[in-house]
Amino acid sequence: MPRVILEMSMSLDGYTAGSDVGPDLPLGRGGEALHDWMFAERSQAEIERLQREKFAGIGSVIVGRRMADLGIRYWGDEPAFHAPVFVVTHRPAETIVRRGGTSYVFVSEGLEIATARAREAAAEGDVMIGGGADIARQLLATGVVDELRLHIAPVALGRGTPLFDDQLLRAVRLRPIDATTEPLATHITYEVSPAG
Amino acid sequence: MPRVILEMSMSLDGYTAGSDVGPDLPLGRGGEALHDWMFAERSQAEIERLQREKFAGIGSVIVGRRMADLGIRYWGDEPAFHAPVFVVTHRPAETIVRRGGTSYVFVSEGLEIATARAREAAAEGDVMIGGGADIARQLLATGVVDELRLHIAPVALGRGTPLFDDQLLRAVRLRPIDATTEPLATHITYEVSPAG
Numbered sequence: 001m002p003r004v005i006l007e008m009s010m011s012l013d014g015y016t017a018g019s020d021v022g023p024d025l026p027l028g029r030g031g032e033a034l035h036d037w038m039f040a041e042r043s044q045a046e047i048e049r050l051q052r053e054k055f056a057g058i059g060s061v062i063v064g065r066r067m068a069d070l071g072i073r074y075w076g077d078e079p080a081f082h083a084p085v086f087v088v089t090h091r092p093a094e095t096i097v098r099r100g101g102t103s104y105v106f107v108s109e110g111l112e113i114a115t116a117r118a119r120e121a122a123a124e125g126d127v128m129i130g131g132g133a134d135i136a137r138q139l140l141a142t143g144v145v146d147e148l149r150l151h152i153a154p155v156a157l158g159r160g161t162p163l164f165d166d167q168l169l170r171a172v173r174l175r176p177i178d179a180t181t182e183p184l185a186t187h188i189t190y191e192v193s194p195a196g
Numbered sequence: 197m198p199r200v201i202l203e204m205s206m207s208l209d210g211y212t213a214g215s216d217v218g219p220d221l222p223l224g225r226g227g228e229a230l231h232d233w234m235f236a237e238r239s240q241a242e243i244e245r246l247q248r249e250k251f252a253g254i255g256s257v258i259v260g261r262r263m264a265d266l267g268i269r270y271w272g273d274e275p276a277f278h279a280p281v282f283v284v285t286h287r288p289a290e291t292i293v294r295r296g297g298t299s300y301v302f303v304s305e306g307l308e309i310a311t312a313r314a315r316e317a318a319a320e321g322d323v324m325i326g327g328g329a330d331i332a333r334q335l336l337a338t339g340v341v342d343e344l345r346l347h348i349a350p351v352a353l354g355r356g357t358p359l360f361d362d363q364l365l366r367a368v369r370l371r372p373i374d375a376t377t378e379p380l381a382t383h384i385t386y387e388v389s390p391a392g
Contacts, residue, residue, distance in 0.1 A: 012360060181374065185372075
């Protein structure tokens with residue numbers, strides 16, 4: 001069965017976006033700093049290499065509707081996913097097909113069905129949860145996530161969208177199994193299991 | 197000049213203690229989990245080895261009054277510091293001398309004087325800030341900290357005493373230089389410098 005992997009960039013105080021998130025401020029105040037490790041001072045070739053590494057072994061992706069709304073234009077004609085992307089939404093929409101194996105499939109039957117379809121589509125690969133934080137939190141809380149890959153940027157935001165909440169604490173146990181660092185982020189991989 | 201090192205255990209959502217901290221609940225609700233990496237399932241000999249590693253190269257220590265009030269009895273007759281401990285307080289008190297080189301020196305002339313005295317006392321060693329979070333935040337904000345050693349426990353507390361606040365964000369820049377992990381904590385070392 002495909003594993004479900006959650007990958008998130010987070011601040012040192014636990015936020016995946018700054019305050020005042022909106023169409024003009026998709027990452028919130030100061031939120032760009034969370035993603036500098038992938039984008040700041042990197043050549044296009046380096047960014048593409050990091051994206052390839054990120055999606056190596058990934059057979060399908062789950063994202064929330066807001067992230068898709070913000071991302072689909074930005075991700076371009078040949079997105080880095082190279083896999084079907086299941087968009088969890090309340091508004092049904094036609095599938096959008098892009099070059100290189102990426103398609104955006106809108107699922108309006110809820111998170112469970114979206115997860116089941118993503119698992120089925122992943123075949124030999126794994127399922128990656130691409131965010132945003134709402135979907136990430138919900139999937140963590142339902143116990144379907146097997147691995148959490150956190151990229152902790154060396155900044156604090158003070159306010160914003162938290163990754164963790166009380167519901168989550170009761171639902172899962174995290175066990176760090178790997179940690180590496182570079183100047184703009186520390187990468188920690190956690191095994192996720194249901195709380196005893 | 198001695199370097200000033202801040203060592204803190206923290207949750208994944210940035211808290212150094214849980215909510216409702218008080219005399220009967222010194223670490224707040226759930227806060228013990230932040231220190232499990234040092235104490236849970238370890239023999240007394242292992243704990244002593246970790247403490248020796250923690251204080252290797254440390255010439256003096258700074259702690260807040262509340263931490264001293266809670267800790268002095270607990271730390272025992274031959275505390276792991278083996279160095280003078282400067283307690284920042286509003287209430288002057290007589291120095292307390294313990295075996296093995298530890299003494300508790302109460303400084304009521306403010307944080308700057310306490311830091312100067314700790315630097316002087318450290319001689320060839322470094323100065324360690326032992327906490328709590330209030331002292332840690334204040335010293336980070338004043339720019340005297342050279343290195344931050346964070347132990348991130350794989351738990352979220354939801355509420356509690358945050359290590360970081362807005363003042364801090366403006367004052368310092370953190371650069372991670374080392375990361376290792378074990379099941380109950382990920383250890384990250386940051387170089388701390390004044391924000392550009």
